[in-house]
Amino acid sequence: MIAFNENKSIYLQIAERICDMILDERLREGERVPSVRETAAEMEVNINTVNRAYAVLQSQDIIDTQRGLGYFVNEGASTRIYDSRRNEFIERELPDFMERARKLGLAKADIVRAFEKEGWNEGEL
DSSP, X not given: OOOOOTTSOHHHHHHHHHHHHHHXXXXXXXXXXXXXXXXXXXXXXXXXXXXXXXXXXXXXXXXXXETTTEEEEOTTHHHHHHHXXXXXXXXXXXXXXXXXXXXXXXXXXXHHXXXXXXXXXXXXX
């Protein structure tokens, strides 16, 4: 059984996992997405939960259905996911990080050193 975060709706977590599979290229653009039944069985959730996750992905133009064939990853899906996640990070997570760093008295140089220690290059920031 897959462990879900109890602080977030399961259908949203399923949608995120499908997006992760696309970003990790375990699902490529143009490829068939596992059926609703396959996904429900694999994740041990109700079919309606997966239907809801797939509806979210369709509304975001990540996947689409081909009549009689199933769901497929749309062209450009990985770029849309990347852009969306990047914007979400910049708008939601980064301000919290920066506020916490300020409260802890961290200087920009401290943060840069920490990134460098983790192997990040300046061009990656």
